[in-house]
Amino acid sequence: xxxxxxxxxxxxxxxxxxxxxxxxxxxxxxxxxxxxxxxxxxxxxxxxxxxxxxxxxxxxxxxxxxxxxxxxxxxxxxxxxxxxxxxxxxxxxxxxxxxxxxxxxxxxxxxxxxxxxxxxxxxxxxxxxxxxxxxxxxxxxxxxxxxxxxxxxxxxxxxxxxxxxxxxxxxxxxxxxxxxxxxxxxxxxxxxxxxxxxxxxxxxxxxxxxxxxxxxxxxxxxxxxxxxxxxxxxxxxxxxxxxxxxxxxxxxxxxxxxxxxxxxxxxxxxxxxxxxxxxxxxxxxxxxxxxxxxxx
Amino acid sequence: xxxxxxxxxxxxxxxxxxxxxxxxxxxxxxxxxxxxxxxxxxxxxxxxxxxxxxxxxxxxxxxxxxxxxxxxxxxxxxxxxxxxxxxxxxxxxxxxxxxxxxxxxxxxxxxxxxxxxxxxxxxxxxxxxxxxxxxxxxxxxxxxxxxxxxxxxxxxxxxxxxxxxxxxxxxxxxxxxxxxxxxxxxxxxxxxxxxxxxxxxxxxxxxxxxxxxxxxxxxxxxxxxxxxxxxxxxxxxxxxxxxxxxxxxxxxxxxxxxxxxxxxxxxxxxxxxxxxxxxxx
Numbered sequence: 001x002x003x004x005x006x007x008x009x010x011x012x013x014x015x016x017x018x019x020x021x022x023x024x025x026x027x028x029x030x031x032x033x034x035x036x037x038x039x040x041x042x043x044x045x046x047x048x049x050x051x052x053x054x055x056x057x058x059x060x061x062x063x064x065x066x067x068x069x070x071x072x073x074x075x076x077x078x079x080x081x082x083x084x085x086x087x088x089x090x091x092x093x094x095x096x097x098x099x100x101x102x103x104x105x106x107x108x109x110x111x112x113x114x115x116x117x118x119x120x121x122x123x124x125x126x127x128x129x130x131x132x133x134x135x136x137x138x139x140x141x142x143x144x145x146x147x148x149x150x151x152x153x154x155x156x157x158x159x160x161x162x163x164x165x166x167x168x169x170x171x172x173x174x175x176x177x178x179x180x181x182x183x184x185x186x187x188x189x190x191x192x193x194x195x196x197x198x199x200x201x202x203x204x205x206x207x208x209x210x211x212x213x214x215x216x217x218x219x220x221x222x223x224x225x226x227x228x229x230x231x232x233x234x235x236x237x238x239x240x241x242x243x244x245x246x247x248x249x250x251x252x253x254x255x256x257x258x259x260x261x262x263x264x265x266x267x268x269x270x271x272x273x274x275x276x277x278x279x280x281x282x283x284x285x286x287x288x289x290x291x292x293x294x295x296x
Numbered sequence: 297x298x299x300x301x302x303x304x305x306x307x308x309x310x311x312x313x314x315x316x317x318x319x320x321x322x323x324x325x326x327x328x329x330x331x332x333x334x335x336x337x338x339x340x341x342x343x344x345x346x347x348x349x350x351x352x353x354x355x356x357x358x359x360x361x362x363x364x365x366x367x368x369x370x371x372x373x374x375x376x377x378x379x380x381x382x383x384x385x386x387x388x389x390x391x392x393x394x395x396x397x398x399x400x401x402x403x404x405x406x407x408x409x410x411x412x413x414x415x416x417x418x419x420x421x422x423x424x425x426x427x428x429x430x431x432x433x434x435x436x437x438x439x440x441x442x443x444x445x446x447x448x449x450x451x452x453x454x455x456x457x458x459x460x461x462x463x464x465x466x467x468x469x470x471x472x473x474x475x476x477x478x479x480x481x482x483x484x485x486x487x488x489x490x491x492x493x494x495x496x497x498x499x500x501x502x503x504x505x506x507x508x509x510x511x512x513x514x515x516x517x518x519x520x521x522x523x524x525x526x527x528x529x530x531x532x533x534x535x536x537x538x539x540x541x542x543x544x545x546x547x548x549x550x551x552x553x554x555x556x557x558x559x560x561x562x563x564x565x566x567x568x569x570x571x572x573x574x575x576x577x
Contacts, residue, residue, distance in 0.1 A: 070401070073401070073402065073403035079392070080401075083394075083398065093308065096305065098399070100304075102402050102403055272384060
């Protein structure tokens with residue numbers, strides 16, 4: 001459904017994207033992860049033809065965004081972090097103006113979508129009086145008109161309260177279930193990605209450093225919270241077993257490592273072990289590892 | 297049809313904003329003020345002037361003549377501020393507020409977006425000038441009655457004309473207002489061009505007004521009097537030739553061709569800049 005091939009982009013001579021490629025299959029929810037400035041929004045900007053790529057290609061439903069942007073964008077609905085509407089107009093008028101740019105504004109279809117996003121009571125109020133959650137639901141309504149095949153969501157749950165986040169997540173999952181909607185989800189909320197996405201890509205400094213299924217990302221390497229003194233012996237043993245630091249007193253070892261063997265080795269070398277607790281590597285650990293924020 | 301629907305949306309955005317109406321309100325107040333000054337201060341002096349020059353008093357002190365003075369005095373200096381303000385906002389404000397990303401994510405070309413916005417500000421400009429003319433005339437009618445023709449006097453453009461026939465006078469003045477509206481499109485185009493650049497909306501308006509006023513000042517410098525033809529503001533003032541007894545159509549066509557060429561050039565330059573821009577948070 002969406003194919004991104006070898007995208008490169010420079011801002012003021014600095015590489016913002018370096019050969020980013022990935023593919024989102026029809027009906028899939030795909031997460032794009034990365035810390036601020038990693039290149040997620042630039043990627044989305046190029047997909048939406050708002051940012052010009054230095055090189056590379058983007059295809060939406062087989063149509064090149066670079067060569068036929070209007071035709072390609074017919075299939076797309078998008079939501080941005082903190083969506084900007086015309087605050088001095090009603091939600092309904094905002095929908096009319098924005099959807100009108102895509103073609104005909106169908107009143108019945110619009111009413112149906114407004115009802116689905118639960119904005120019927122306030123749709124004729126000025127957007128300036130909307131809460132953040134209501135603005136996000138209006139953004140969702142405009143993205144769903146007229147009938148997109150793929151939704152591009154740029155940090156859509158940013159600033160929403162837990163209730164709003166859950167509502168949004170359930171809505172997107174419902175769309176996929178009902179209509180087989182394809183979704184590209186750009187977020188730094190790992191729990192959201194974990195709960196919603198089928199596959200994820202991690203971008204670091206403009207490069208794609210990981211791509212795979214969420215389940216694959218959450219690996220089964222043995223992790224342990226380990227406290228022992230002196231720390232010199234602890235570091236030596238961990239190193240001998242090929243372990244890596246996950247965080248404060250948390251370590252991960254290569255697959256097949258037996259934690260009792262590690263503990264035995266510590267005791268044999270004269271260390272005083274005060275805590276051994278098995279821990280499971282979270283998506284966050286893997287994300288931080290890939291995006292180089294942790295210090296192994 | 298789709299273009300017209302989209303233009304309707306663009307006009308809705310423009311006219312739903314309160315600041316769009318600042319100009320209308322200020323002009324209504326200004327017209328009322330000018331008219332009061334005309335009636336209570338200027339009328340007597342003009343009637344004296346008319347008598348001394350053997351001009352029928354009812355010509356000089358008529359609602360149509362008052363309308364001519366109101367439009368002529370106010371539009372260039374005061375009107376230009378509102379045209380620059382609205383046109384300077386039209387692209388830059390949406391970019392600044394983030395609305396432009398919502399618009400650009402739609403399957404519509406950047407050229408079309410700009411054409412829609414340009415059409416909207418041009419409609420605003422022309423209708424604004426006609427609004428000022430009609431409301432000025434309406435107020436003058438209310439205060440001075442419908443009697444009398446039109447007396448036109450503009451020493452800088454070497455025009456002195458008298459139209460005792462009311463219908464002809466009205467027709468001439470209305471045509472003049474339409475041409476004045478076209479002239480003011482140049483200020484609007486300047487504002488629009490600067491609005492397409494990567495600058496704040498206020499900066500776009502200030503830049504447009506700066507260019508306009510610099511041109512106006514240069515045009516009025518005595519040692520440049522023989523080169524007036526090269527200044528935009530002189531060409532813009534050519535609307536007044538419609539009120540000359542024998543209308544110099546060649547000169548009008550020449551000036552308006554230059555002005556329209558300038559508008560098209562400014563639009564194309566603005567489009568080229570807008571097309572090459574990246575829109576990102």
